[in-house]
Amino acid sequence: MSKITGAQMIIKCLKEEGVDVAFGYPGGKVIPLYDALFDSDIRHILVRHEQCAAHAADGYARATGKTGVCIATSGPGATNLVTGIANANMDSIPIVAITGQVERSQIGTDAFQEADITGIVTPVTKHTYLVKDIKELPVAIKQAFLIASTGRPGPVLIDIPVDIQTELIDENIKVDINLTGYKPTVKGHLKQIKDAAKKIARSKKPVIFSGGGVIISGASEILQEFARTARIPVITSLMGKGSFPETDPLSLGMAGMHGTKYANLAFTECDLIIAVGVRFDDRITGKLSEFAPGAEVIHIDIDPAEIGKNIKVLIPIVGDAKTILTDLKEEYDKCIEKKETQDREEWLARVKKLKEDFPLTYDRKSNKIKPAYVVEKIYELTGGDAIICTEVGQNQMWAAQFYKYTKPRTLISSGGLGTMGFGLPASIGAKVGRPDKTVIDIAGDGSIQMVSQEFATAVSNKINIKVMLLNNGYLGMVRQWQEFFWNKRYSNTCIKESVDFVKLIEAYGGVGLRVTKKEEVEDAIKKALSIDNVVLVDFHVDCEENVYPMVAPGASISNMLESV
Amino acid sequence: MNHIISVLVENKAGVLAKISGLFSRRGYNIESLAVGPTDDERISRITLVVDADERSVEQIIKQLYKLINVIKIQKLEPSNIVERELVLIKVNADSKTRGEIVEIVNVFRANIVDVAKKTLIIEITGSSQKVKALQDLLRPFGILELVRTGKIACTRGSKY
Structure with a gap:
């Protein structure tokens, strides 16, 4: 039975999760971890401030779809991560943050560079671990990666006391990652999907509202297939940009406070919103009571807590966007075969007109750099x-x-x-x-x-x-x-x-x-x-250039300020 | 309106903090809270009473489910449960008033668990209404301390 240190175990577990790069900053309570890192082939990018380690891990995760990893020491190192962790949490980005902690015997004594980091980040993480027994260390790391990257992704923090990093553990310890309370729904409810397909087929003026969830789920292709088959215009949130090509005639770009006027008007005039992986944030909806007054809503999201949180939903479908859209397209194709679908050419013409009438623009003739x-x-x-x-x-x-x-x-x-x-x-x-x-x-x-x-x-x-x-x-x-x-x-x-x-x-x-x-x-x-x-x-650039169009805070999105 | 939510959680350090923190940051109030291990010591049950409208309770339950250590949540229907709360009341009682208090206690099938020269401690279990009724009757004697466990509840019948 060969023994390795806790720090070496961390590296071993990270390798098993396919981690090849970490962003971080060393300090007193992660010296053992950095010593083990020194011998490993994990690339470590030394940032100059821990907040940026979290942001870099976040950017890495967004660009690659993999889980980003950041490392910081106890106390101020850990608290410096907080903004980056909160940022990843709000945008559902999978990162695993590893922090050093003071020795177990010192926890709770206000020791030098001690901070209750799991307590501090609990409201802005998907989950946290404070490892108090070395046997829990590999379990925590394995679970952390699973939790961060599945379901609705998000940041997970693992706080590891320095004396655990130096303690010895059996290299081949058996790891059981049974998570009784964690079973994200992937497959959507088939009856709901059938109802949704029929509802869409009967709609004269539908829009698809695509968000960050589509990108996370890898549902972009199937979303495009569905939108083009069903001939439905697509609006995105900021997070949903890239989920549907903005060069496509069906694209209405981004809605909301600084969205396109035509997207906001399409929301206002539509009779059905097929929302996928969005959370109807206030920057999108503007004044809630006047948002999309004529629309019923089909809401597809992996997080049941998002459904009905901000707006009333007619057909909720909980699950993975890609899986659900695949099923939905299949059901919708049946509606097409049975010739149950509405003709939408009038609506598409209307949307096209809106795009022509209210393009995004700025003073192109100006000599200043706009x-x-x-x-x-x-x-x-x-x-x-x-x-x-x-x-x-x-x-x-x-x-x-x-x-x-x-x-x-x-x-x-x-x-x-x-x-x-x-x-x-x-x-x-x-x-x-x-x-x-x-x-x-x-x-x-x-x-x-x-x-x-x-x-x-x-x-x-x-x-x-x-x-x-x-x-x-x-x-x-x-x-x-x-x-x-x-x-x-x-x-x-x-x-x-x-x-x-x-x-x-x-x-x-x-x-x-x-x-x-x-x-x-x-x-x-x-x-x-x-x-x-x-x-x-x-x-x-031109100093006092403004962003137009704009929905004033608290106003209806149908009412946009425009440049004169 | 008050709702009783029964939550099964993994019995681990920090879980209660995660749950109570969720309530405060989402702006919900906890009326009462009772925690203890179940028959399986790896699992604890938290019984929460919250004052919120129907829609908020839905949202609370959904948010609770997102916590990794939460295993199961039940919203208990008041019509189909047995609910209990245990309350200890320390009340003024001298030789003149003691008899009267004992009578009241007997009517409520409560127990006297401590007798001193000038005070009694009364233990009562039951529904909130029952506790409140006793409390009202004892108040004129002077309630010195009142300690309650928070409500616990179980659904009736074989369903669990």
Whole structure:
């Protein structure tokens, strides 16, 4: 019987789960783990702040579909992970966070660098473990990966006291991962699916509403087949971007606060919403009582708690999106055979008209660099084939509006939590997971300064991401709200000339390009894409450009503010 | 409206905190809570009384199910259960009032479990209404302390 240390057991278990990369930061209570990591072939990316380890693991998970792993020490190391964990939780992203903890005998004594991290993150995780017996260690790790990646995915944290990391354990200990209380429903209820198919067949004005769940489940292809067969227009949430090609005539893009006007109007006019893997967040629905007044709802989701949480649902179907859509298409095909389906050409013509009447637009003739122009150029010059990460705020909305997403896992954005500073570390994680892809962080000058230390991570590990900085000298989204709703009192939102971003990236060993004229935009993007290094392009965009259209907070989505 | 929810959970450290935390962060109030191991010591039963409307209770149950350590949840229908709560009441009682209190206690089939010069401790089990009725009758004597276990309940018949 050969014995290994707890730390070696952690590595062994991670290997068994197929982990080949982890993002982290060492500290006193994970030294044994880092010592074991030193001998292993798991690639460890040393970040410069633990929050970014969690974000990078998150970006890695979103780009690859695999579970991301991050590591931090006890106390402040662990608490620094919290924002990243909460972010992953809101967007249902599978990550496993491993934290060191003080010795078992010290727990509860306010020891140096002690924090009750399982207590702190319980509200923002799918599950947590505090390992108090080394025999539980391999069980906890195995269960953590299972829980994180199945059902509705989410973050799981495993807190491991340092003395467990050094204790010896039988290398071949038998691991029983029986989870009595955890059985996610995969297959949808067949009767409900049949009812749904019939309901859809009878609908004259249906829309499909596709969310992040479609991407997580890998249901994008079957969703497209179904939408095209049934001739139903598709609206997405921000998280659902990429689940249906935005170049397709049936695509209505994203709905909601900064969605397309035609998507919002289609919601308002439709008679049936087939919602898949969405949670009807307030940024989508606007004023709930006026959302889609004429529509009945079929709601497909793997999490029963999402069904009926925000809006009334006629036909709930709990289960995996891909499995259910496959069954639903089969049932719907029977309706087609029996000629029970409604003709929808009138509705499709109406939707087409809405698209023509209310396109997303900006002042294309302006001599200033419009942020939307930069995003459009990025789309053109990458052929729409890049992985786009975003920060949060105006940059995020422009990146969502003016780049056309055609494949799943090509937009990586903090949807639920809205975490500024997510994009840079997420792009690092995405590039590590997909080195074959061009990975771009469309950033704002506010967000990027929350995490700019991560340029060091990118440069030193040769993770050649491209940061396209839409620099307007403002915390732009808050400034926009102040302009619209707070009488232009720009309290603490002007950050003009606070930093020379070209020098900053150069200081880290990357390449910086500054663009102050519209005619330089295209060349700068081309150059950035061709340089084999981390590149930041500092676009000095029109300072007070706003994101349009916009639904005022608390207003109905049928009522959008538009640029004049 | 009050609802009784019976939750079977894995008997592990931190599980109760996960459940009570869920209630506070989703904005629901717990009226009472009773916890203890079942016949199988690996499993505990938590009996919760919550004050919420029908829709909120649905949502509470769905959210509870998402907790990994939760095994089974039952919403108990008041018409088809036996419910009990155990309450200890310390009440003022001197030689003049003791007799009267003992009479009341007997009517309620409650027990006197401690007698001192100036106080009695009364133990009563039963429904909330019964406990409240006794409480009302004892109040004029001066209730010094009242301790309750929280409600526990079991469905009637062979169903479980």
